[in-house]
Amino acid sequence: MYDEPAAGGPPPQRKGRPRSTTADDAILAAARALLADGGWAGLTMGDVAARAGVAKTTLYRRWNSKHELAIAAVAEMLDTLHLPDEGLTLRADIEDVVRRFAALLARPEMRTALMGLVADSTSDPALRTRIREEVVNPQKRLVLEGRARAKSRGEITTQDDLDVDLIFDVIAGTVVHHILVSAEPASDRWVQRFTTFVVSGLVP
Structure with missing residues (x-):
């Protein structure tokens, strides 16, 4: 021991x-x-x-508690998400992260922990706050990094008003719904179609 x-x-x-x-x-x-x-x-x-x-x-x-432990386990798995080392376009960055995130959500331990935490948090405001602070907010780093990369490549300008919270909600919320609620696989066609939709709203 x-x-x-x-x-x-x-x-x-x-x-x-x-x-x-x-x-x-x-x-x-x-x-x-x-x-x-x-x-x-x-x-x-x-x-x-x-x-x-x-x-x-x-x-x-x-x-x-069980909740604290599950949050830590989920956060550790999500921390493995990162943008591709050789991402050349905003589209490539988004598509890669969507694939990785969908693969994580498909793992039974991640699916079970997230759905259990969310279910219990419906009657526990303190737990909802912890989930937001320790699981959700830290992953917005991906949006910030992706935005910085896109600006450095000239895909978007510094004047473009990109709402980090909204972008995160659109991407993370859609993938979570598709994998956990609709219980559909993240096929190549779906990932590509979704990425096209997201990019069309970000790039002028």
Whole structure:
């Protein structure tokens, strides 16, 4: 098992923060596996600790609840999204991100976690706030980076008023609805048609 430092060791610099990335990785991997295997109801803190090989105290020092743990697991997966290293056009950047995002949403652990969190947040305003702050808002970095790239290539001008929040909502909302609500695959034709629609609203 992964244990905390022995008593008498140096005190943590910031109370409640993870002190072992090895334990963190094991816990998040266990949470994703349980979400994939047992669904939202199958995710319990006790089972996560057992599967990760850590003490419950180790788990609760990092994440106080199932919701916090699921948010962390989702955020970690979404943080793997990035624009292509050799993106040459705004269209190529958007198409690549849409494909990657759709592939993530198709994973059972991501689908289960997101739908479970959203369902529970309908009666929990604090949870909605955490989802927005820790899952949604950080991914707007992709829109900011894509906009900066497009401006540097001259595809859009610095005078173009591109609403980052609106662009994010259009892209992320459409892909989430298509994959999770409509339960349709992100076929090549669909990705290309959707990208054409988005680009037509961004490029003069």
